[in-house]
Amino acid sequence: MQPSDTEIEVPFDAALSERYLVYALSTITARSLPDVRDGLKPVHRRLLWAMRLLRLDPAGAYKKSARVVGDVIGKYHPHGDQSVYDAMVRLAQSFALRYPLVDGQGNFGNIDGDNAAAYRYTEAKLTAIAAQLMQGLDEGTVAFRATYNGEEEEPEVFPGLFPNLLANGASGIAVGMATSIPPHNVTELIDAAMHLIDNPGAETRDLMDFVSGPDFPTGGLLVDARETILAAYESGRGSFRLRARAAQEKEKGGGWDLVVTEIPYGVQKAKLIEQIADLISNKKLPILADVRDESAEDLRIVLEPRSRTVDPALLLESLYRLTDLEIRFPLNLNVLDQHRTPGVMGLKSCLTAWLSFQIEVLLNRARTRVGKIEDRLELLDGFLIAYLNLDRVIEIIRTEDEPKVVMMAEFGLTDRQAEAILNMRLRSLRRLEEMEIAKERTALAKEREDLLGLIESPRRQRNRLKKDLEGVKTKFGDPRRTTIEEKPLAARAEIDWSAMIEKEPITVILSARGWIRAMKGHLAPEEFATLKFREGDELWGKPLHAQTTDKILIAGENGRVYTLGGDKLPGGRGFGEPVRLSLDLPAEVEIAAMLVVKPTARLLTASSDGRGFLTSGEAVLAETRKGKQLMNLRPGAKLQVLRPVPQDAETVAVVGDNRKLLVFNLSELPEMGRGSGVQLQRYRDGGLADIALLKAGEGLSWSMGGDSGRTRTEGDLTPWKAIRGASGRMAPLGFPRSNRFQDD
Template identity: 85%
Template sequence: MEPDSSSTIDTPFEAALSERYLVYALSTITARSLPDVRDGLKPVHRRLLWAMRLLRLDPAGAYKKSARVVGDVIGKYHPHGDASVYDAMVRLAQSFALRYPLVDGQGNFGNIDGDNAAAYRYTEAKLTPIAMQLMAGLDEGTVEFRPTYNGEEEEPEVFPGLFPNLLANGASGIAVGMATSIPPHNVAELIDAATHLIDNPHAETRDLMDFVSGPDFPTGGVVVDSRQAITHAYETGRGSFRLRATVTQEKEKGGGWHLLVSEVPYGVQKGKLIEQIADLIANKKLPILADVRDESAEDIRIVLEPRSRTVEPELLLESLYRLTDLELRFPLNLNVLDANRTPGVMSLKQCLTAWLAFQIDVMLNRSRTRVAKIDDRLELLDGFLIAFLNLDRVIEIIRTEDEPKAVMIAEFSLTDRQAEAILNMRLRSLRKLEEMEISRERTALAKEREELVKLIESPARQRTRLKKDLSTVRDKFGDDRRTRIEEGPATRAEIDWSRMIEKEPITVILSQRGWIRAMKGHVGLDDAETLKFREGDGLARIFHAQTTDKLLLVGENGRVYTLGGDKLPGGRGFGEPVRLSIDLPADVEIADLFVVRPAMKLLAASTDGRGFVTSGEAVLAETRKGKQLMNLRADAKLATLRIVPEEADAVAVVGENRKLLVFNLAELPEMGRGAGVQLQRYRQGGLADLKPIRFADGLSWSMGGETGRVRTEADLTAWKGIRGASGRMAPLGFPRSNRFS
């Protein structure tokens, strides 16, 4: 049997996929992820509060199980998972997540440590006064209602209450192709700004910054951006804020001190923050920090102990800001749905203007609904007064006529509703006192109607009434700011990481096979014979240094590598291969190793007699790969990299042919990298050694042997020449190794 193809639509796959994905994207944007500018709520939050209101979970009432609330929400209004609905409810109850919580939770609703809330069968909840304020007016015809997803119930499209929830509590969400991130603010500041905007509708966002100084997070903290940067973020609706924890320095007896963290940045879990700091200590990434302790009870209290009292508090604090979540960037993306449910990024002024316009609409809708109800009531009261004025006739008609309603309508010009109300009156109401009460009620209603009509027809009265209502809300819910605004530097200060290293003397030992170690203290260099090495290995370099020093390792391939004195393996045993710390190829020999400082001058030379002057700053390279210093010709190697003394004014070069040349140091160029210039010319062989010297002091070299005699050639005039010359044979007694030392 062939399948029925009558319902099959032939359409390109790309078009079908595009159409369906667009529907999904619009649903995600408008019905899930972005808040409404009018009440600042997403559909799940709005449905949660609406369901709790119908369950009569008023602030003055009793709590009910959260499971009951979640069941009503997913069964009647929000056909999604119970876990997601309960998570949204939990967030509405967390005082560290919302600046002004909308749900009053009883039980375990999580904590700032990052612990999850208990299951919804264990917790209970009811509404807060702010939530009731947000829903005030739902029964007064202020907003439209729409059918629920199954058509069995109705739900409000938006909440009408006079509370700036969008900016007061903020929002975050990720839709398809767009996202939103709105920090919480202080409601008193928002109302002050809104009041100013009512009086000055042409005011700009920068004018509103006199009232709204910045975000106000429930967990406090410090925003360290400049006023200019904060204003620019609110003008464009996009930006970010540098948020820091509140940290103070507390002094101890005996001159010691510690840092106390009393407020953490918004969204940072205290437990994970402490783990983050503890990892820095364990991995020795912050050696000037000794310990972290959590002494929190109801208030946050994290104690940070420095390594010693000599540690600079500013350095430790700046390092913690750099390496941990004690400082973070909170994004601002004021992407919301407007009154037409169209997404867009708004400025602070646009947000407040849209909210105020909505509140004017709510006021007018409420007034018109009230006027209609007053008109209905006045119609009935007018009928009652007619009945009291003609009471005997009315009673006679009721007693004698078969159709009293029609007779009364014809005789007294009553409406159908008036006649029906008169017929339904109780006998006990037929008294003089009742007539007086009806007259008083009618007078009061007529006066109220007159005021409402004036309000509806006068924009000035509407603005005055709105300012008065805003003032009432401010007095009721306004509180002090929690987050401080302190202008800080536009960019982070550079940290001298070497200052974090405790300065200690060490003796650096490098073996011939490239094993390196650092012994504590300055060991006597004459005791090198007592050092132990692996079989077949021996001493190559030994010198004194400090843990704060940088060591420069020179490879024969022309690359230089930087080692930290504090990072060297300990002096016990044979140390470790230096190639574990740097990417030095196994077939490349080590030319030299010494302490380097940025200010020093260095003289590099290759085996083919080329060289140049460079600086200590130019050769420093903190990466494993190091940096290329000298570009070598084929078959050439980097022969040496010598420190140039400040008093040096000449260079002595000796070749493998034992010819010595002395020339002025000024003839060499200073370069950061290159092949260099010719130092000495050779017919055979290459460069053996070189040494920067002071020409007037002559040239000295060791005679060798146990006596330690040194010979000095005071007059070097015979060997003085220009750079690139061949030179002449070295003086008598010059070492056979053709090396100066």
């Protein structure tokens, strides 16, 4: 089919990439990244501009937020009302912005994470800082551009003398890039800027004498070393480790609590408390007994230890590791420069770009003012000529048909001067008015001279900017809220979590269908028969006697091993829970072994095809649900044996399905962390049946069966001793028909 006149044939990938590039550029430059000059994204700039046009001045009355949102989406920002209102809410939240730009009245959300009320219920106006940020918009300081529909105008950037980018920070995700800028203290920023004005060659290290690090609205502790912060400021990329502020509060009787008064920036208090409560309910932090929220106007979270003997430092360190009482706040100083080109800047380059823009604003304001002064001087000169020739001017006006032309020719007036004289009121023709005009002209002439001197002198520009910065600092400066611990933290020692678990004896019971539970105490063997299971289910193997501090190792026939904490097992009431809820053990894989394992233990593992090796308890411990692969199995083989090796064991006895017995030295087995192992015994038919580990000089004993309880011992195992990997000889007469050394 031939394309029509309105259709253009292009390759699909070219059309797609072209359109995606347009979208990406729009997202980067017009939505997600702030401008280095005023620190604002377009939506924030348009919100403040709309509020200014609505005359929502700091000293004025509040107006409905719905009115502001309506103006913004109708005139300047054609996007969703909810996204615009969310941006406006953030500008009003004192816990989100270090220096809020919107003064909100009503429910604008809280640090708990609750949302703001709908915009029909809330009201807002500008703050003094927002007014400062827009100061100079009417003085020709910045360029304006048409809005999206061409009906209105909006400023390209705000000219006000306030370091908003670093003072309030920003965050955003564009296409292929993102930005994350923490807030800072405005006093420190202005001090650094003034130092940079006097010393343009100053390095970032020098600026850190003034800007010691981020200053978050929620306070907290910044625990990174100075060199770490310096590296982040130099590159514009990095992260800051931020902690909650907590202190020990003693009570009568010797008890104590930990009281948290400041939490990390961006952490929702309600979710933080829920996180801590989960640790308590799941027994992941046994030394913590309770958490209470006693916050009113000030934040106050009370953490109650299990007992007064708990080490406060250990409790606090544990909470830092397990909860959002410690976070890492990223730094990615990715901004749009004065040419609207995205790029990552360091602290110095960011301040330098802002100061350069402020010098430009200063010059634009001066040039605009000089132009207005010259326009006014032109009119004043015309007025003075009129006063000096007042009678003749009156005569011309009364008698001439074209008085403007005659006056321009006779007195050398410009068109504007002649028009202004003709528009003068009669009451202005007083002697006093002539004196006022002369006085005004003298003042304006001096002001023009000063402004021209400012335009021509970089030194005067720097002095003027420093003076203005000092005024901003005096007006808006405040003390730092976030405390910085400049000393580098030592490497944190690993916490022995088992020491926090209350040690209690338990009996671990596993059913044939994979249901696991832990009954309190160590059940006697005669009590095993009284255990109840679900219909059609029964006991698997022998119950384990363990402690809540122990690690329970479960091995699957697929060669993978899994670890469960004794304190995390379901209680003994009922039938327990399926072990596969806690472990990623496939439903089709049977359990091969269950035992208590210590990191220092030695274990023997073997597969059904007669291969095996020694391993350590540390090698089999797995901290995740997925476990770890211990034995690499050949096709058709499965994990058959995994059992502890007694410390005094020296001999290995292996019996196959063919009833052949082989005895060899334990030292012939290699110790491995993972692998397929070595051949223990060779089989022509069948495979491995069982393994026993014997002490030196110890014979082989087995049960005679029946109710007699008698055992038989074969003391001399010399006929069956051979090197590892041999076939072996038939087992002694009377050896159990199950081909197992002992019953499970």
